[in-house]
Amino acid sequence: MIDVQNLTRRYGRHVAVDGVSFQVAQGEVVGLLGPNGAGKTTTMRILAGYLPATSAEVLEVAGHDVLRASLEVRKRIGYLPEAVPLYRELRVEEMLRFHGRLHGMDGARLRSRMGEVLERVGLTDRARQLVGNLSRGLRQRVGLAVALLPGPEVLILDEPTSGLDPLQRREVRDLVRELGAEHTVLVSSHILAEVEAMCPRVLVLTGGRLVADGSREELEARLGGRGAVRVEAVVGPDPEAARALMASLPGVERVELGERLGIHYTFRVHGEGDLREDVGALAATQGWALRELSFQSRSLEELFAHLVAGGDAQELEAAGAASPSGAAPAAEVQPDPAGASLTLELPQAPASSAGAPSERASAAPSPAPQPATGKRVIYSLNPFDRGAQRDLGAPVEVEDAPAPAIDEAGLTPPRPDAGEEPA
Amino acid sequence: MRGTLVIYRRELAGLFLAPLGWVLLFLALFANGLFVYLLLDATRGDVGTVLRSALGGGTLFWALLVFLPPLLAMRMMAEESRTGTLEYLLTAPVSDGAVVVGKWLAATTFLGLLWGAVPVYGVLFQLQGASPDWGAVLASWLGAVLASGLFMSLGLLAATLSATPLLAAFLAFVACLGWLLLPTFGGQLLTAATGLLQGTSLAEVALPFLRSSLEGMDVLRHFHYSWRIGVLDTAEVAFFLSWPVLFLFITVRLLEARRWRG
Known part of the structure; x- marks a missing residue:
């Protein structure tokens, strides 16, 4: 027409x-x-x-x-x-x-x-x-x-x-x-x-x-704004570790750590498809107290702002990889290449992301010592996941649970290497 | 053709639906009526002179012909362009030419109705026992309508140059006034020039040519030697119709050019 x-x-x-x-x-x-x-x-x-x-x-x-x-x-x-x-x-x-x-x-x-x-x-x-x-x-x-x-x-x-x-x-x-x-x-x-x-x-x-x-x-x-899972949970004293844990899930591209709401932390988990069940299963294994687990599609408003602010077709092509503007300290972890070991490298707060830590530090004033962590295997987190392009039957290794969510001070003695060289 | 007719009807109705039409009609008729009344007194009842003067013989007629078309053109072009209805018309399934011609016909009809008051005076004189020269009166009226058409087309052309109503009206006024007076003043200039350049070939060839060209364009002259004395000359009809054709053509082109500029 x-x-x-x-x-x-x-x-x-x-x-x-x-x-x-x-x-x-x-x-x-x-x-x-x-x-x-x-x-x-x-x-x-x-x-x-x-x-x-x-x-x-x-x-x-x-x-x-x-x-x-x-x-x-x-x-x-x-x-x-x-x-x-x-x-x-x-x-x-x-x-x-x-x-x-x-x-x-x-x-x-x-x-x-x-x-x-x-x-x-x-x-x-x-x-x-x-x-x-x-x-x-x-x-x-x-x-x-x-x-x-x-x-x-x-x-x-x-x-x-x-x-x-x-x-x-x-x-x-x-x-x-x-x-x-x-x-x-x-x-x-x-x-x-x-x-x-x-x-x-x-x-x-x-x-x-x-x-x-x-x-x-x-x-x-096209813009990679396929939506994200919003997680609000009690994840223990070190949200950074929890973030890394979530980022290690298969299908997850990156996880943003949002603000702290009392004892709860918020995260946005970006990845293929709807990852709610994966995150939910992870939370269950880690004993996180979930308060919210929701899928939020990216609004056209955001896309529009992105397009117009960029104002450029080349920008658009690259937009998929770029992170959307967000006020929250959004430390990014690139997903491991497929097939790589899922062993976690817990990011060192001061070293890995330079801009964010000060805020994070104030949010979590007493970085608790890392407990001993071992690898765990989680099978088929979400068999009904539509978007995931991975072998759903294959086992997935994740880190063992960190310290219990509510840490009674002194119960876990600080380890000398904690925070330096985990696992 | 159908489009022209539809636009013509709308534009004519539009003139009578808006206050401007009535205000112009009132002022022009009042002035004209007063003129006829006073002249009738001054000529001691010379009905023929009075009617001829009211239609092309007097200054008032030409003054109105220079004042009214710019105002009508302003309303039809500049105001419509400002309110956006011109965009509406120019995206309707009618050609630009149909829009322009429809507007021109409507405005000319409006002026024709205005001049129609003079034959009505003639009827009144007749009823009072006088005997006007009806041939001259009707020919004058026809000439007045044709002259209105000429000035109206010139006004539309000038008004298309600007989308600001006041400026459009001013431009149209200057154009109409210039068109009316240029031959007279041009002729005087040429006379002076001929005196200065006496004996040169320029004075013998070019200046007379210019003079005859200017005389050929002289509306007043054409009017006085045909319509006013009751002669219906096809050459004069052609004169009074060919200028509007040219001006309306240019108007259509100007509208188009305006769209190119945006």
Whole structure:
């Protein structure tokens, strides 16, 4: 329905849209997401035939070339600009009638179609009111009704929820979602939640360039933001050891140590798939008192911030490995290469991570001596794990439990080599 | 064609739905009526002179023709461009030409209705027992409509240059005034130049050519030698229609250029 290849638009020296390519299939609802000034409106204006493209290899909407067969395209699209341009001095029905006539509709067909769209946007009882006297939200609906009137194949809606109150936003969102059943919809917004709610597929524009295209899941997967397991547990006096232990689990890519909440520590375990059961099993063997164990998918908001802050496609490629910005001291442990021994190298607090320790030290003021640890074997931690790419039947070795969670001082005598050379 | 008609109807209705149309109509009709009344008194009831003066013979007519089109053009181009309805029109399934021509026809119709007051005065005179020269009156009215069309197209062209309403109106006003007065002042300049360059080939060839060109463009002259005396000359119709065709064509191109610039 929409086919764009290498679309570029310049305003003098300023490049507003820079080599954007995407396709939208029939019946898709696609969100164009980006901060203000990213080129969303320009792209939409070009697609609607209002602005000419500076250059484009392919620029087709509804099967017609936008530049060469502009009128054919205009007949087949419903375009609602951000400003919702309507003649304020006309009544709602007059505005619709005018638009219908421009589309060559007349008589009974126009009347019945007007009734339908007014019903659809919930304005049947406002048909006789002057457009200029309507509130912003109602005018937005009139704009939608106008765009819908000729039954266009493609709907291009520029920020249809801007300037609305939360309730109206939800109405418009629901409406747009419904419209996807009959029309191909391209809708823009700079608000993540809107796009997330309306569109199964998202195009992210920033600085005139398309930095991401895909469903929410695809975007998340591409950015390595597949979500994480949040763990809140009593893990004993040395959270760093517990973190390393979790990081040693198969399938875990890295573990971030979060803040301390009383006697509880929080962790975020990143890895393939849902690792809750693995972590749970580990906690059971270690005798940690779990308070929370939940899977949290990374929000599109984070992804967006990441994309826009990076603002660069190369950045995007590398994003999978990069750690997301986090306020918590996030010491990282790269997972061992596959097949390597899972024997733990307990990180030395001062040596391994330079920035974090001061905070950690204050969180755990008395680093308890390490108890003797031995290797333990855990079998098939999570046989139902969907994402894990490992031999689930194979035994997994983990370190033996460290000191009991609540350490009665003096019960475990400090070992001379503790903290220096464990195991 | 269908699109032009739809736009024409909308624009004409728009002029009467907004206060500007009524304000202009009131002021112009008031001034014109006062002019007719005073002139009727001054000429001791010379009905023919009065009607001819009200339609092209007097200064007031031309003053209105220089003032009204810029204001209408401002409303039709600059204001619509500011409120975004121009974007709406230009993405509707009608050509840019249809939009411009529709607007021009609507504005010209509006002015035609305004000048229609003068024939109504004629009817009143008739009822009072006078006998106006109806041929001259109707020809003058037709000429007034055509002249309005010319200035309106020039106004639209100038108003398209700016999206700021006030500046657009000013530009259109300057264009209309220039178009009206240039031949007169140009002619005087040429006379002076001819005096200075006496005897040179420039004075013998180029200056007369310029002079005849300027005279050819002179709206006042064309109006006075045809419509005002009740002659319906196809050459004059062509004169009063070909300029608008050119100006409207340029207007469409300007709109397009504006989109290229963004």
